[in-house]
Amino acid sequence: MKPAMTLDSLACGSRAIIRTIDWAVLAPEEGTRLRALGIDLGAQIGVAHKGVFGGSDPIAVTIGRMTIAIRRAHAAAMHIEPV
Template identity: 55%
Template sequence: MQLDELPIGVKARIASVDWAMLVPEEGQRLRALGLDAGAEVTLAYRGILAGRDPLAVEVGRMTVAMRRGHARAMQVEPLQPVSA
């Protein structure tokens, strides 16, 4: 499942990141914020307009805003059951 598909409030671990989908500077920024394989994250907010941007992702004690396209580069594994 991609990070942008994760239900709000569900804890997950980033399983992998397709860095080739991102501009190198964007990837470097996300790594600096702790968004890399192995990080535990929670999707806190999803935009309400057509593109559903921005997303707010909690990583550690921080909340990071990111574009949906960036979140699509991240594969996550939920750490708790996901209700359909």
């Protein structure tokens, strides 16, 4: 079976579909905020930019026409399928 890929490992300029999110590793308020921004199962998401110095925080992601910054820990909790 192919290992699961997480959003934090997606290359800049690439797009993917969120297949699972490990909500247990996020604080409840963080999960609520991410859902309010449209980050949930089945959403198409892309990586626009990664932080400086080797790709540290934050990661700028696009969802729809919106670009938001999320923490690497949040991106690591999202299992994706590249498109």
